[in-house]
Amino acid sequence: xxxxxxxxxxxxxxxPGVIERLTDHHxxxxxxxxxxxxxxxxxxxxxxxxxxxxxxxxxxxxxFLDAAGPDLAxxxxxAVGFHNIDLxxxxxxxxxxxxxxxxxxxxxxxMAWALLLAATRRLGEGERLLRSGRPWTWAPxxxxxxxxxGTQLGVLGMGRIGQAVARRARAFDMPVAYHNRxxxxxxxxxxxxxxxxxxxxxxxxxxxxxxxxxxxxxxLLDARRLALLPPGAVVVAMTAGxxxxxxxxxxxxxxxxxxxxxxxxxxxxxxxxxxxxQERAVLAPHLGSAxxxxxxxxxxLAVDNVLAVLGGGEPVTPVKA
Numbered sequence: 408x409x410x411x412x413x414x415x416x417x418x419x420x421x422x423p424g425v426i427e428r429l430t431d432h433h434x435x436x437x438x439x440x441x442x443x444x445x446x447x448x449x450x451x452x453x454x455x456x457x458x459x460x461x462x463x464x465x466x467x468x469x470x471f472l473d474a475a476g477p478d479l480a481x482x483x484x485x486a487v488g489f490h491n492i493d494l495x496x497x498x499x500x501x502x503x504x505x506x507x508x509x510x511x512x513x514x515x516x517x518m519a520w521a522l523l524l525a526a527t528r529r530l531g532e533g534e535r536l537l538r539s540g541r542p543w544t545w546a547p548x549x550x551x552x553x554x555x556x557g558t559q560l561g562v563l564g565m566g567r568i569g570q571a572v573a574r575r576a577r578a579f580d581m582p583v584a585y586h587n588r589x590x591x592x593x594x595x596x597x598x599x600x601x602x603x604x605x606x607x608x609x610x611x612x613x614x615x616x617x618x619x620x621x622x623x624x625x626x627l628l629d630a631r632r633l634a635l636l637p638p639g640a641v642v643v644a645m646t647a648g649x650x651x652x653x654x655x656x657x658x659x660x661x662x663x664x665x666x667x668x669x670x671x672x673x674x675x676x677x678x679x680x681x682x683x684x685q686e687r688a689v690l691a692p693h694l695g696s697a698x699x700x701x702x703x704x705x706x707x708l709a710v711d712n713v714l715a716v717l718g719g720g721e722p723v724t725p726v727k728a
Contacts (some may be wrong), residue, residue: 412436413458415713416589417467420487422699425706432456458560458713460485464675467492472500476574481562481716483709484726486647487511487568494728505712505722509695510704515645516571518695519615522668523643525689527613528552529666532686544668551667553612553641556580561611562599564618565719568645572615584610587618607636613643620648630654639665640720645695649670656681659688670695713716 416491417426417664429435434453442463445658446450453459453475460483461467464489467482472493481503482492489506497504525531529550536543543549561583562569562646573583574597583599585591590601604627608614614636618624628642628650636642640662644650652673652719654686658664660681672678675693682688696702 412455414717415460416452416456416458417460418449418452419460419462420483421460421706422702425710428707429460429710429713430543433717447523453479456485457481457717460709460713463488463491464487465491465629467491467497467504468495469493472496473500473558480507481527481713483712483722485705485709488619489726489727490648494724494726498728503712503716503722504726506725506726507707507708508510508694508724510708511701512567512571514698514701515568515617515695518691518697519568519572519617519643519645519664519671520575522670522691523555523615523641524644524686526641526643526666526668529553529687535686553639555613555654557559558583558612559610561585561602561614562645563604563614563649565596565609566601566617566619568697569615569617570595570597572617573599581613605632605635607658608632611640612637613641615643615645616649617645618649624649626651628654630657634663635649636664638663640695641665642667644669645671647675648673650681652682656685656688 411613413436415429415433415434415435417437420441422430426437441517445690449465455478456475457478458481479502484492485725487506492504494504502579529552534548540677556579560581560583562573565585565587576583584602585599586602586607606609625648633654656679664689666687670691671693678690687704711723715723
């Protein structure tokens with residue numbers, strides 16, 4: 408029997424049925440936990456691997472690639488994002504990188520709207536009040552929220568998820584504008600108007616942030632840009648790191664924003680205490696793609712990428728440097 412490690416490492420427990428699709432074709436080592444592997448544990452596990460299925464908590468850099476060695480053929484990220492991966496370092500070593508785009512669009516767009524409605528109708532405050540046991544009574548001015556019809560929805564990042572968020576706005580009679588690095592062809596814009604970033608901010612009563620995190624977008628919405636939003640606006644952040652979380656908390660504290668919602672945090676699992684202190688902040692523990700069907704599809708796509716490359720082909724959903 409060979410002393411070499413199995414060719415595939417999976418760094419996190421996957422949705423039901425996914426790992427079996429992989430092990431039907433290749434022997435694999437599974438880190439059978441919902442917790443990320445520690446850095447030392449990860450580096451000790453990668454030598455000799457042909458493929459590694461990673462998550463956003465696994466940093467793939469020169470150190471990781473050096474530890475893996477020359478046999479590594481693909482890093483299959485179980486996420487649509489890939490800011491945890493040094494693409495240039497992978498390309499320099501001939502290592503393929505893949506992600507899982509498309510399959511989480513519906514679930515994430517639905518979650519964005521769930522957070523938007525919870526923030527504008529103050530559902531978090533209402534639930535906390537009832538669970539606290541404090542006395543309450545209906546009153547004409549009790550927990551008044553914001554109506555959406557006729558207000559502009561701004562979408563920052565009009566990729567698949569942004570487009571799905573925009574489509575759902577039709578049911579709420581909301582005009583939609585967006586900002587992207589480039590203006591989309593009319594057939595892809597879902598009837599939304601492209602605007603320069605600062606104009607989008609100045610005219611959007613509700614802003615949903617779906618653009619990917621990169622060095623260009625990190626803290627793109629800082630205190631100065633958040634101040635451009637109309638008084639009483641609502642911000643929904645679906646991407647970690649694009650909105651400066653401390654600046655967002657300060658805008659809520661000052662009353663400049665009506666409410667905010669965040670699903671994905673810059674230093675997970677840590678959440679800034681300033682945000683936790685804000686009653687008008689709706690906070691979710693990274694649930695954007697958290698449905699059984701979507702997580703099975705994400706895991707399945709990551710496995711498809713591994714099988715394609717180990718079979719001598721190209722990734723199904725490659726990410727290029």
